[in-house]
Amino acid sequence: MQEVVVLGVGMHRFGKTGDAIVGNKSVTELCRAAVDMALKDAGVSWRQIEAVSAASSRFSGGKGWGLNGNDIVEDMGSTGIPVYNLSAGCAAGGNAFNIGYSLVAGGIHDMVLVVGGEVMPKGMIQTSGLDDVNDPEYLRQRCVGMPGPTFWSTLARRRMYDYGTTEEQMAKVTVKARQCAVGNPYARFQKAVTVEEVLASPYVSDPLRLFEICPVSNGAAAAIICSAAMARRFTRKPITVATSTVATISFDDALPRSLAGPVPSGPSFHTEAKSAVMRAFERSGIGPSEISFTELQDNTCYYELAFPEEWGLCAEGEAERLVEAGETAPTGRMPINPSGGFVSFGEATTAMGVFQIAELTWQLRGEAGARQVPNARVGLAQTNGLGGNATAAILKR
Numbered sequence: 507m508q509e510v511v512v513l514g515v516g517m518h519r520f521g522k523t524g525d526a527i528v529g530n531k532s533v534t535e536l537c538r539a540a541v542d543m544a545l546k547d548a549g550v551s552w553r554q555i556e557a558v559s560a561a562s563s564r565f566s567g568g569k570g571w572g573l574n575g576n577d578i579v580e581d582m583g584s585t586g587i588p589v590y591n592l593s594a595g596c597a598a599g600g601n602a603f604n605i606g607y608s609l610v611a612g613g614i615h616d617m618v619l620v621v622g623g624e625v626m627p628k629g630m631i632q633t634s635g636l637d638d639v640n641d642p643e644y645l646r647q648r649c650v651g652m653p654g655p656t657f658w659s660t661l662a663r664r665r666m667y668d669y670g671t672t673e674e675q676m677a678k679v680t681v682k683a684r685q686c687a688v689g690n691p692y693a694r695f696q697k698a699v700t701v702e703e704v705l706a707s708p709y710v711s712d713p714l715r716l717f718e719i720c721p722v723s724n725g726a727a728a729a730i731i732c733s734a735a736m737a738r739r740f741t742r743k744p745i746t747v748a749t750s751t752v753a754t755i756s757f758d759d760a761l762p763r764s765l766a767g768p769v770p771s772g773p774s775f776h777t778e779a780k781s782a783v784m785r786a787f788e789r790s791g792i793g794p795s796e797i798s799f800t801e802l803q804d805n806t807c808y809y810e811l812a813f814p815e816e817w818g819l820c821a822e823g824e825a826e827r828l829v830e831a832g833e834t835a836p837t838g839r840m841p842i843n844p845s846g847g848f849v850s851f852g853e854a855t856t857a858m859g860v861f862q863i864a865e866l867t868w869q870l871r872g873e874a875g876a877r878q879v880p881n882a883r884v885g886l887a888q889t890n891g892l893g894g895n896a897t898a899a900i901l902k903r
Contacts, residue, residue, distance in 0.1 A: 657761075
């Protein structure tokens with residue numbers, strides 16, 4: 507297999523339809539800005555792109571069929587290159603990156619564009635797109651009454667029971683995230699908040715409050731990846747893709763994803779995310795202690811506490827203390843989401859996995875400004891999405 511390098515990245519700042527950031531731009535317009543930025547960053551032209559791996563969804567663009575990559579090619583110039591459209595819910599961006607990585611690593615293409623963008627509908631995401639009694643996701647929401655925020659609140663409540671986590675400690679996760687985003691030009695929310703302000707925000711689903719749950723956003727991100735041999739023509743400081751992995755849930759997963767499920771003998775939450783990350787560690791030969799920083803999917807503050815423990819980045823029950831000690835901040839010993847994360851960006855579903863690759867690249871280059879992780883050498887990215895999908899990627903310099 508060929509060694510794979512991230513050559514250039516780009517992003518359109520995240521915002522909300524009608525605001526001064528994204529206005530009424532289409533998903534193709536958002537993606538065009540991110541792609542143009544990535545091409546310029548890489549120092550290559552559109553004609554040098556040999557294939558497109560695009561994250562797609564049912565929310566916007568794609569001619570109503572999830573053909574977002576085709577929209578981008580038509581906009582940039584129809585050069586006849588192959589397009590791969592990937593749909594995996596909130597993990598779509600990570601899946602698209604995995605396909606792009608595989609195409610280059612396998613020697614099928616030397617230079618691939620990976621891109622994801624979204625114009626989201628208003629309100630909380632309705633995960634089921636069909637009123638179909640045969641769709642377990644539809645039944646979960648309709649019969650059990652458990653949309654996303656309620657799903658997350660059950661996880662948060664269980665952690666409070668197991669470890670004595672307080673609402674104030676969860677609020678401190680949001681405070682840290684929003685502080686990271688103050689100097690991030692691509693974040694939707696760039697204003698710091700206090701613990702008091704977080705706790706004063708209304709409950710969405712007890713114990714989670716409005717400021718502790720990521721909203722929906724519009725945005726786009728892009729990455730140009732290529733073989734290491736080709737990268738030598740453009741840069742002397744490549745960012746190497748150590749690995750990219752994809753996983754789905756295992757049978758013993760205990761989360762309420764349908765109307766019923768198995769009862770495992772012990773904790774078994776988000777098996778897809780843990781599997782993807784463990785595979786990434788195994789395939790890269792890089793262990794948890796070697797990770798300089800992590801960009802993980804924080805749909806809510808709970809995940810910044812639980813995921814690092816589940817993956818071996820810290821000890822079980824230790825995360826709250828690390829947050830309070832400032833150890834999850836960019837200058838701490840276990841930086842989590844130095845970008846500001848989903849809580850500061852909002853979720854433009856298909857863009858998120860590519861947004862993480864862009865942030866990892868900037869951090870590893872030392873180009874992250876006020877949110878820079880000192881001496882960052884290895885970064886971990888992780889997404890999970892509807893259908894029990896998950897991805898992980900490790901980049902290094």
